[in-house]
Each structure stands twice: as structure tokens, then as C-alpha cells.
Amino acid sequence: MSPFKNKKILKILDSWRDIWAIGNLSSVAHWDLETYMPLKGSKTRGEALARALSIRQKMFLAKDFVSLIHEAEREKDLTDPERGMVRLLLRDLKFYEKIPHEFLNELEKTTNEGTVVWRKAKDTNNFKLFEPYLTKIFEMNKQMAEYLGYKDSPYDALLDLFEEDLTSAQVQSFFDEIKTPLETLLGKIEKSTKYLTHSPLEDAKYDRKKMEELNQKILHLFWNDFERFRMDVSAHPFTTSFGGNDVRITTRYQDRDFTASLLGTVHEFGHALYDLQSDPELEITPVQGGSSLVIHESQSRFWENFIGTSEPFIEYFKKDFEDLLGQKLSTDDLMRYFNKVTPGVSRLEADEVTYHFHIMVRFEVEKALIEGKLKVADLPEFWSSKIKEYLGVIPKNDSEGVLQDIHWSGGSIGYFPTYSLGTFLSAQWASEISKSANLQISKLENYEQIKNWLGEHVHKYGSTYTLEDLLKKIGMTFDPKVNLKHLEEKYAKLYGF
Amino acid sequence: MSPFKNKKILKILDSWRDIWAIGNLSSVAHWDLETYMPLKGSKTRGEALARALSIRQKMFLAKDFVSLIHEAEREKDLTDPERGMVRLLLRDLKFYEKIPHEFLNELEKTTNEGTVVWRKAKDTNNFKLFEPYLTKIFEMNKQMAEYLGYKDSPYDALLDLFEEDLTSAQVQSFFDEIKTPLETLLGKIEKSTKYLTHSPLEDAKYDRKKMEELNQKILHLFWNDFERFRMDVSAHPFTTSFGGNDVRITTRYQDRDFTASLLGTVHEFGHALYDLQSDPELEITPVQGGSSLVIHESQSRFWENFIGTSEPFIEYFKKDFEDLLGQKLSTDDLMRYFNKVTPGVSRLEADEVTYHFHIMVRFEVEKALIEGKLKVADLPEFWSSKIKEYLGVIPKNDSEGVLQDIHWSGGSIGYFPTYSLGTFLSAQWASEISKSANLQISKLENYEQIKNWLGEHVHKYGSTYTLEDLLKKIGMTFDPKVNLKHLEEKYAKLYGF
Numbered sequence: 002m003s004p005f006k007n008k009k010i011l012k013i014l015d016s017w018r019d020i021w022a023i024g025n026l027s028s029v030a031h032w033d034l035e036t037y038m039p040l041k042g043s044k045t046r047g048e049a050l051a052r053a054l055s056i057r058q059k060m061f062l063a064k065d066f067v068s069l070i071h072e073a074e075r076e077k078d079l080t081d082p083e084r085g086m087v088r089l090l091l092r093d094l095k096f097y098e099k100i101p102h103e104f105l106n107e108l109e110k111t112t113n114e115g116t117v118v119w120r121k122a123k124d125t126n127n128f129k130l131f132e133p134y135l136t137k138i139f140e141m142n143k144q145m146a147e148y149l150g151y152k153d154s155p156y157d158a159l160l161d162l163f164e165e166d167l168t169s170a171q172v173q174s175f176f177d178e179i180k181t182p183l184e185t186l187l188g189k190i191e192k193s194t195k196y197l198t199h200s201p202l203e204d205a206k207y208d209r210k211k212m213e214e215l216n217q218k219i220l221h222l223f224w225n226d227f228e229r230f231r232m233d234v235s236a237h238p239f240t241t242s243f244g245g246n247d248v249r250i251t252t253r254y255q256d257r258d259f260t261a262s263l264l265g266t267v268h269e270f271g272h273a274l275y276d277l278q279s280d281p282e283l284e285i286t287p288v289q290g291g292s293s294l295v296i297h298e299s300q301s302r303f304w305e306n307f308i309g310t311s312e313p314f315i316e317y318f319k320k321d322f323e324d325l326l327g328q329k330l331s332t333d334d335l336m337r338y339f340n341k342v343t344p345g346v347s348r349l350e351a352d353e354v355t356y357h358f359h360i361m362v363r364f365e366v367e368k369a370l371i372e373g374k375l376k377v378a379d380l381p382e383f384w385s386s387k388i389k390e391y392l393g394v395i396p397k398n399d400s401e402g403v404l405q406d407i408h409w410s411g412g413s414i415g416y417f418p419t420y421s422l423g424t425f426l427s428a429q430w431a432s433e434i435s436k437s438a439n440l441q442i443s444k445l446e447n448y449e450q451i452k453n454w455l456g457e458h459v460h461k462y463g464s465t466y467t468l469e470d471l472l473k474k475i476g477m478t479f480d481p482k483v484n485l486k487h488l489e490e491k492y493a494k495l496y497g498f
Numbered sequence: 499m500s501p502f503k504n505k506k507i508l509k510i511l512d513s514w515r516d517i518w519a520i521g522n523l524s525s526v527a528h529w530d531l532e533t534y535m536p537l538k539g540s541k542t543r544g545e546a547l548a549r550a551l552s553i554r555q556k557m558f559l560a561k562d563f564v565s566l567i568h569e570a571e572r573e574k575d576l577t578d579p580e581r582g583m584v585r586l587l588l589r590d591l592k593f594y595e596k597i598p599h600e601f602l603n604e605l606e607k608t609t610n611e612g613t614v615v616w617r618k619a620k621d622t623n624n625f626k627l628f629e630p631y632l633t634k635i636f637e638m639n640k641q642m643a644e645y646l647g648y649k650d651s652p653y654d655a656l657l658d659l660f661e662e663d664l665t666s667a668q669v670q671s672f673f674d675e676i677k678t679p680l681e682t683l684l685g686k687i688e689k690s691t692k693y694l695t696h697s698p699l700e701d702a703k704y705d706r707k708k709m710e711e712l713n714q715k716i717l718h719l720f721w722n723d724f725e726r727f728r729m730d731v732s733a734h735p736f737t738t739s740f741g742g743n744d745v746r747i748t749t750r751y752q753d754r755d756f757t758a759s760l761l762g763t764v765h766e767f768g769h770a771l772y773d774l775q776s777d778p779e780l781e782i783t784p785v786q787g788g789s790s791l792v793i794h795e796s797q798s799r800f801w802e803n804f805i806g807t808s809e810p811f812i813e814y815f816k817k818d819f820e821d822l823l824g825q826k827l828s829t830d831d832l833m834r835y836f837n838k839v840t841p842g843v844s845r846l847e848a849d850e851v852t853y854h855f856h857i858m859v860r861f862e863v864e865k866a867l868i869e870g871k872l873k874v875a876d877l878p879e880f881w882s883s884k885i886k887e888y889l890g891v892i893p894k895n896d897s898e899g900v901l902q903d904i905h906w907s908g909g910s911i912g913y914f915p916t917y918s919l920g921t922f923l924s925a926q927w928a929s930e931i932s933k934s935a936n937l938q939i940s941k942l943e944n945y946e947q948i949k950n951w952l953g954e955h956v957h958k959y960g961s962t963y964t965l966e967d968l969l970k971k972i973g974m975t976f977d978p979k980v981n982l983k984h985l986e987e988k989y990a991k992l993y994g995f
Contacts, residue, residue, distance in 0.1 A: 022549035025542075026523040029530055037534075040725040042744025045522075048782060049740075052519035228537040243546075247539025285545060 003282050004082040009073045018285055020060045025243055027053045035235040047113050061097050070094055085288045085465035099148045108141050112412035119410030128381050128399040135409060136377040139370050142414045156371045159415035164295050165467050169368055172418045175481060176361050182485045187354055190342050193496035200338040203258045205326040212254055215321050216266045223270055238265045240272035245284050248276045259325060260339055264309050271304035272297055278460035292464030298423020306353055307431045310339045311443035340495055344392035346401050354488060358391040363417040428484035500779050501579040506570045515782055517557045522740055524550045532732040544610050558594050567591055582785045582962035596645045605638050609909040616907030625878050625896040632906060633874040636867050639911045653868045656912035661792050662964050666865055669915045672978060673858050679982045684851055687839050690993035697835040700755045702823040709751055712818050713763045720767055735762045737769035742781050745773045756822060757836055761806050768801035769794055775957035789961030795920020796927060803850055804928045807836045808940035837992055841889035843898050851985060855888040860914040925981035
């Protein structure tokens, strides 16, 4: 039975679905832009998407619609999904009301151009080319924080855009808690006799067609209904959904280091499952599918770090890996390749241990820039010194360093911390499922029950609850120690210390 | 320089581009629906598309926008593209103003469901299943004709929706002119000693991957910029474009009778070229790309009938065909296979000669149903008797007969005649290009000049002109005799009479 019964809520839904329709079609067009669109179609596509965005804003701010939301806010006895819906609409409303229409259009234009320029700057290792855009994007984000308002730091206003109520104080305290233990762990790994900075398997070439088949085989092990789910190819892997019955992921293929494509696929599947298992009663409502980035990342990392890199999984696909690389492989070598820990300059290629240092650097940089304590012009040097400080390595150039991520060019400032938080939360799911469902996570025969557990406790609610409320409902609290313990145990076993 | 200068026109364009944006994103979503969308995504996609359509209608009928169009109508000294734009906007306006919003929504709902039911009815050979939908669709189309108004037959109002100003009297007089000559020609072919009802090459299996490569090879011979153009796979081949720099065609693959996939690809390329060569100054305006269905079909049929089935083309790809089918082939056998003429029950598989009888049947049926002279319940019998009368064959069942086309289920009544008219017009392009540019059409080295000629005389104008005005501009008039002569000569040579 539908949890949407309140008359005001139903009235809102009917109007909201028009806004949704334009957003939904825009999402399809975005997916197409990343997967199949001929290169030169980008300018016209950009125009269509920008206009659609602007139309949605206007529809959202229509007087009648705004009044309806405020009326619903005062309603008593709403169901949880109804309350979640009002909460999310109020968030959108705040955003659209506080930030001038023209400002958003200008930001949209700046980031569209910025992304193109960033790509060129990265390809040609030319930070100066991107610098004026980056400066403007940070300036506009500062301004946006002022529009939105904040208690302590303007950066808080931006963090909240990506994860409801997240503050820099919370992020800081999280990093304070994990930094030393991770440094200690990394030190132990580096001192291990089994430590390797490079696995020969990274260099082994693979055939793209075979890799595609292997990725599909893995997805078919995880999921059986491909009339609701598909995978395509894009430069940057992502997950999107146009409804609970149309969920899509992408992956990418280089010609070597096959775990990048494989674990990327497993990672995106974790995101997809969230949307695939959202309650069908939430279809075409604001609470459908996961919206908390931290919860979302906790799902993808759960599948990546607790299943895709586990021994039973690797054992199961060993023959496929041998066939892919055309050589005999030992489970031991594969385990060390899949779970290699080495400090490097790249966030995307970072492992479970060093990854978080990359995020700490980004957090410090973003906060300092937004608080006016750092200038964009000084960024490359600051970046390198920080990476050196945390990881002991120095980027060869800006392309490998400060220009590596797409996020800033797209205007996303305050996004990165959700990656670390989500990764740490993923370990708590592993722990919770083992305990409450008494299941050994990595066993293949338990995948079905694991999916059911996640469906029942997390996915089915869509974005009805905030991260905090969802955890409370299950009787959990966010606790970084769980992942620290997992990492300690996992790598002690692998590296023998 | 932009041909859009008039201040009123520029004002219209700015508002119209919002409507365009939603339509453009809807087109992308339609393309996706036919190519990549997981099956179960259809319900939610349908909801998004229906809402988007309804939003566009409302935007179009906004008082300010309507006034602007009427003001522009009174402007003097408009450029041709400006005048074309006003003409097309007035057509849309008439449609939206005369047909009630609720009626269109009801029609949209009926045809969406109707298409699903039609597919099932066709798959299970069950006309009765589809009958109530077909009845309702024809009833609604009758009603639509009344809303729109007409002089002679209500069918005229529907024909005009697909081809501006086309009347049933014109279509009738066209069919009257071609019917006897085509019957005579078919008689001669059937009496020829070289007549064959079945070519062994139809049964030869092919490898899908090789066929894909061959289709791509052909497209690369025709066109070189694949940053503006791409091909995908769908059940029913079609062409669509989201701007002059993002034009897409689809093809399909069975496992035998490779000309279906090959000539389908060539056919759709002809459509695509129209949009690819539209003047870039028309981008994101109502006159961009071809809108006359007759001109459009004349382009696709030109490439299909005058290039794809020509001897030099077949000669050029002979080795590829041999490789595809794994056997030695003679140009003679290939020519007879590519240009086989045999009466059959299927429109889609019909040849250059018998095709038009299929359209005559559909024209008679549609006209009789819309004029109330035939009942849907009597349709299967009427259909079979007409096919028998014109082609001497009888469909084995309704799936092969009256249920074969998707058009009616989608609400398209009055569309079919444009296929025959366009095909006949295609011969006039061939004749005009040979004469005015002094080019032998079928020679491969002339493709570039042919494309340029079509670009300069037809494509660049987009839909600035009506069919009649465009022909006038080039100094041509529609004349069925040109294609009749072409068919007579072509088949006399092939069948030796």
C-alpha cells in the first residue's frame, strides 16, 4: 500500500512530478552525454540541459508550489516517507530561494566551460590555463556559502549540500581519529617483508572483449534481472537511475591493470543495488533511491572492499583471471595484487589504507580556500607539500597532482569527505550483517542474504531518512573504529605482522 | 551570418528554446527507449515523456507566446527562415489550440497502451485483442479531424498533419497515375525468364559482428565525421537528431537476408544526411533539419534505391559480401538479389515495384475507416481481399497482414502515403542531379559531389520551405513519371525485356 496518503502530500506529488519529469529526462540526457553522445553534440546538449534546469527552478519556485510545501510542513501524522519528502523538498526550496536564479545560471555556465578547460589543462599539464576558472569557481562557492548561511565555517554550508547537516568540525574530528592509526598501519605494511610497491600483474595486458564478458559474469553472479539494470562504458565510471526499474552503471577499460575495471564494476554495482532495492511504492517521489552520499558510498565500498577483494571471490573467478591474462596465477599473488597497499599520488588508484590521506588533503585545501586562508595561485605548491607530508610522495607534475580530479571543475566543493566517511561506514555494514544476520560476508552462497539484509535495513527506505536517522533506526552509530579494526586485521594477515 | 534578425522573431526564439529544450531531452529519452533502455523502465519513462509533452503544450499556449507568434505573422520583410519559422509555429499553434489538452492526453495514453497491446496481438496473431484499441484510435482520429477542420474529407485533416497541405484527392490522383504502369511492369517482370520468387542468398546466414563492421564500412564510405553521427541497434530502424551535430540512425540484425540490415543502414543514412547538412545557422530553431516527411523519405530512398542497390556499389563491396556469407558470389547474382521483385504480403520487405501497392491498400483502408465507410471489425477481411486484388497474394494470418505495421497503434493515421510520394520524388533527385550537375549517380567517385548538391539544393534549408516551395525554388514539380521511367528502364535491363 502506498505510504503517501495525506491530501496535501498527494497534491504536492502531482505538481512535483512535472518537475521530476524534466529532471528525469535531463538525467537520461546526462547519461547519454557520458556514454554515447557524439563529441560535437555537447554544445547543443549543454544548452538543452541548462534551459531544462532553469525551467525546473522556476517550476519549483512557483508560488502555489512553495505554499503547498509550507502547508505540508505544518501537517501532523505524516508517514515517514511523507515526512522525508517534506524534508527533502524544504532542502531544495532553501537552495532555490536563497540562491539567485542568475547566480545559478552563471555557475552552470562557468562549470560547463570549466570542465572543458580542466580537461585540456590536465591533458597538457597546464595549471595556469585552469587557474582563472578554478579561482572563479571557488569565489562563487564562497558566495554561495554566504547565500546559504552557516554557523561556524562557510565550508559547512557547502558540505551540507552533499551530505545533510555535515560540518567541517565533524569531518575534522573524524580525520583526527583515523589519521594516526592509518599512519601506524601504513608504517607496518611498508616494513613488512611482503610489501611490494608494484605487482607484475598490473602490467599484464588483457583483451577488452574478455574483460567485458568477465564484468558481465560478475554482475550476473550478483544480480539476475537485466530488464531493470544495465552497464555501459564511460570515461569516468558512475551509477545513475531513472526509476527503480531502470538503473545503470558504467565502467571503463584500459588495456592493463584489470582490477581497475573489475573493482570499478563491483563498486558501481553497490551503488546500483541501493536504487534497485528501493521500495517500489516510492517510485516517482522525492524519496525514491538513496540520496545520502555517505550511505551511497558505504554501499559501493561494501561490495568493493568486502566482496570484490575477498579471497572466496578471487578464488571463484581465478580461472577467468587466468584466461584473461593468459597465465597461471596463484590465489596468493592475486590476493596481494587485489589488496596491494602503496602510497601514490593518485586518489583514484589509491588503496583502502592510503585513500583517506588523499581525502584529508582535499578537505584541508577546500576548507582553506573557502575560508580565504589559501589562494588558488598557491595551490599547486601547497598540494604537493601536503601529499609529501601525508604520503611521502610528490606528484611529478600538476596533471598527476592538483589537476587529477574532475570535481572542482564541475563546481563540487565539499563532496570529497563523503568518500572517506562512506568507506568507513561500509565496514560497519559488514560488521552489522555478520553479527545480526550471523553471516560470513565473503562467502558466495551468502550474497543473496546479504542483499536481502541491505534491502530490508537500508535500501528499501530510499532517502526517507537522513544518515543519522537511518543509523539510529537500525540501532547503530557512526564509528570509525570498526573500519580501523577491519584494516588492521586484514592487512596484518596479508602482510604477516 | 544568422538569418534571424527581426526583433519579434528573436523574442520568439528565446521563449521557444525553452519548449525546444524539453522536446530535445524528450527526443533523447525516446531514442534511449528504442535502443538501450531496460525493458521494465518503460512505465516510468512513459510517465516522464507524457508529462513533458503536456508541459510543452502548456508553454506553447502561454498567452504571451501566442501573441508573439501572431505579431510575427504580421511582420513584413522577414527572411525566408524567419517566415518558415512563423509558418511552422502557426501549424503547431493550430494543433494545440484546436485540440483540447485532455483529448491529447487521452490519445497519448491510448496509443502508449495500444502499442504494447499491438505488439502482443502481432506476436500471438490475435487481431481481436488489438481491435478495441484500434477502434478507439480511429474514433479519436475522426474526432481529431473534426477539431482540425477540413474541406473535402476528414482524412485530409490527418494527411496534413504528416505532410503540410497534402489532400486525399492529391494522393488518389497520384495512385491513379502509377497503378496501371506498375501493374504492367510487374506483369512483365513475372513473365521474364529471369524472374525469381526466391534468391538462395536470402537464406545465407551471416555473422552479426561482420555485418556490423560492414555497415560501418559503408557509413565510413558515405561520411567521415563520426563526432557528429552514430549508429545503434533497435527493433525498428529509425533516424533521429538532437541538433545538427548529433544525428543518429539505427539498424537491425537478423541472422540472414543481409540486405535488410545493409539497405536499412543506407536508407537511414539518407535521412541522417538531411539533418547533418542543415545550415548550422538554423541550429536550435524551428526550421532546423528536414520536416517534410515526403522530402525526408525522398532522401532515404535516393540513397537506398539509387546507390545502395546500384551495380558499382555492389561491385565495390563484393569481397565483403563474399566474406560475410563465406561463399563466392557473382555480381549478377548479387544484383538480382539486391533488386529482386516479387509480390509478397509484407510492406517492409517489399521491393521498388510492389511497395506502392501496399501503400495503396493502407490509403484506401485509412480513408474508408476515417470516412466511416468501413468498420474496424471488418478490417482483416477487407485487408486480405485488397492485398489479393493488388498483389495476388493472401496473408497467412493477421500477424502477416493487417497487424504488420506499428503505425496505427502509435496513432499515426495518414502517414503511409508520404512513403510512396517520397520514393517517387527520390527518382527526381537522381534525374535532377544527373542533369544539372552532369553526374552519373551510381559512380562511387561522385558521392561527394552528390552530397554537396543535395546539401546546397535541399538539406541546407532545413524545413524553411514546404515541399511545394522547395521544388519551385529548384525549378522542379512533382512528377511520378520520372520514377515510372526509372523503374521501367532498370527492370527491363535486369530482367531482359
